[in-house]
Amino acid sequence: MIKNKLNLVSLFFFLVLIQLQINAQKATINYKLEKDILYQTSSQALDNKYINERCRLDIYYPNEKDFTTVVWFHGGGLKAGNKHIPEKLKEKGIAVIAVNYRLYPKVKCPVYIEDAAAAVAWAFDNIEKYGGNKNKIVVSGHSAGGYLTSMLGLDKSYLEEYGVNANDIAILIPFSGHTITHFTVREERGIAGTQAIIDKFAPLYHVRDNAPPLVLITGDRELEMLGRYEENAYMYRMMKVVGHKKTKLYELDAFNHGGMASPALEILLKEIKVLD
Numbered sequence: 580m581i582k583n584k585l586n587l588v589s590l591f592f593f594l595v596l597i598q599l600q601i602n603a604q605k606a607t608i609n610y611k612l613e614k615d616i617l618y619q620t621s622s623q624a625l626d627n628k629y630i631n632e633r634c635r636l637d638i639y640y641p642n643e644k645d646f647t648t649v650v651w652f653h654g655g656g657l658k659a660g661n662k663h664i665p666e667k668l669k670e671k672g673i674a675v676i677a678v679n680y681r682l683y684p685k686v687k688c689p690v691y692i693e694d695a696a697a698a699v700a701w702a703f704d705n706i707e708k709y710g711g712n713k714n715k716i717v718v719s720g721h722s723a724g725g726y727l728t729s730m731l732g733l734d735k736s737y738l739e740e741y742g743v744n745a746n747d748i749a750i751l752i753p754f755s756g757h758t759i760t761h762f763t764v765r766e767e768r769g770i771a772g773t774q775a776i777i778d779k780f781a782p783l784y785h786v787r788d789n790a791p792p793l794v795l796i797t798g799d800r801e802l803e804m805l806g807r808y809e810e811n812a813y814m815y816r817m818m819k820v821v822g823h824k825k826t827k828l829y830e831l832d833a834f835n836h837g838g839m840a841s842p843a844l845e846i847l848l849k850e851i852k853v854l855d
Contacts, residue, residue, distance in 0.1 A: 608672060609642045612664070618678075618701040619694075633681045636698055638709065639664045640674035645712045647749070647854045648674040649847070650702050652720030652727045657691050657763040658683050660723070667844040673851070674711050676702055680727070688764045688780055692737055695727040699748070700741030715854045717750045719847055721840045723763075725756020729782035729814075732791050748791040749854055754843045755797045755807055755836055758782045758814040775806070783814055788822035794850050796829045798839035807836065 615635045617624055624631035640646065649668060653660040662677035669675075680694035703713050720728045731737055732751040738744065760776040770776065777783050795815055800808035808830055815828040829846055831839045 608670070610639060610670065611642070612637060612639045616701075618698045629681055629685055633679045634694055634697070635662070635679050636701065637662055637664065637677045638674060639669065639677075640709045640711065641672055642710070643672060644710045645715075646672060646674055646710065647715040647717060647851055648676060648702060648706050648711045649717045649719055649851070650676045650678065650699055652678055652680070652695060652718075652724030654720065654722030654724050655682070657723045657726075657761060665840075665844055667841065667848070671848060674706070674709065683763050683767065687767050688761075689737075692727060692730050692780075693740075696731055696737035696741060696743075699731055699738060700743045703741075703743050703747070714747070715749050716747075717752060717847075717851055717854075718748050719752040719754065720756070721754040721843075722756060722836065723761070725753030726761050726782070727756075728753040729756055729758060729793075730780070730785075732793070733782050733785035733787065734779070746789060746791060750792045750794060750850060751790070752794045752796065752847050752850060754840055755803065756782075756811075757807070758795075758810045773805070775810075783810070783817065786814070786817045786821050786823070788824075790818070790823055792825035793818060793823070794827045794829070794846070796831065796839065796843045796846055798830075798834040798836050799832050800830060802833070802835040803839075804836045 614637045617634060618636050619630050619634040653662055662679045664675050664677050678698040680691045699718060702716050706713050718728045718732060728751055732745050732748055735745040760778055760781040762772045764780050765776060795811045797803055797808045797811050812828060815826055818826040831842050834842060
């Protein structure tokens with residue numbers, strides 16, 4: 580009995596020591612932020628002021644090696660919004676690449692998807708220069724950013740233009756993104772927002788069994804934007820039907836479309852731990 584107590588005491592102090600070492604390591608991690616990096620070519624930016632203005636990204640990264648990177652696309656209905664580093668992703672031992680992209684009505688579909696692809700390609704081409712691992716690139720975003728995330732990961736053609744295989748994305752984590760054709764794409768065609776369409780600009784159109792792991796997150800179905808939970812649930816089901824074995828679906832009870840982003844970031848951090 581005495582021996583068992585001593586073993587428990589020794590284990591307790593051992594765990595405390597390990598935690599202290601982990602805390603000390605965290606304290607020594609410094610982070611850098613580089614802003615407004617052009618991810619399209621300089622010649623394109625010279626020829627087009629809007630490219631020069633909007634095709635920019637920020638990278639926030641630790642002074643570590645082999646870290647995971649989250650490419651983050653802001654929301655705003657493909658009409659508004661600006662890049663930002665989510666506070667919950669700071670000081671977590673990961674890099675975050677926050678991306679601006681061109682917006683409707685100054686551009687129309689598929690320009691904003693093409694911009695998003697160029698930004699992800701930039702991450703694959705450059706992250707190792709910062710110490711990151713290009714095999715640990717996660718793509719995520721909220722609302723319109725979630726739509727862009729799913730389009731890039733499921734329709735391989737956009738990244739193929741840059742010599743990147745979409746299957747090399749480590750995980751796709753769209754927050755409350757359309758899986759049908761986006762309402763702004765429909766608006767461009769004069770189609771009402773209540774008229775659902777699934778065509779080549781719908782992630783649902785591109786379901787496939789060999790896509791990267793897919794983590795779908797929405798707010799409460801009763802509080803979300805019209806049909807947003809249900810279309811994500813249908814995406815989840817169809818990915819299962821085609822044989823994709825790594826699709827998950829989270830519904831965040833009591834959170835609306837905007838409010839779900841904060842708890843969804845905590846799910847993102849949990850899901851990407853597998854990469855370490």
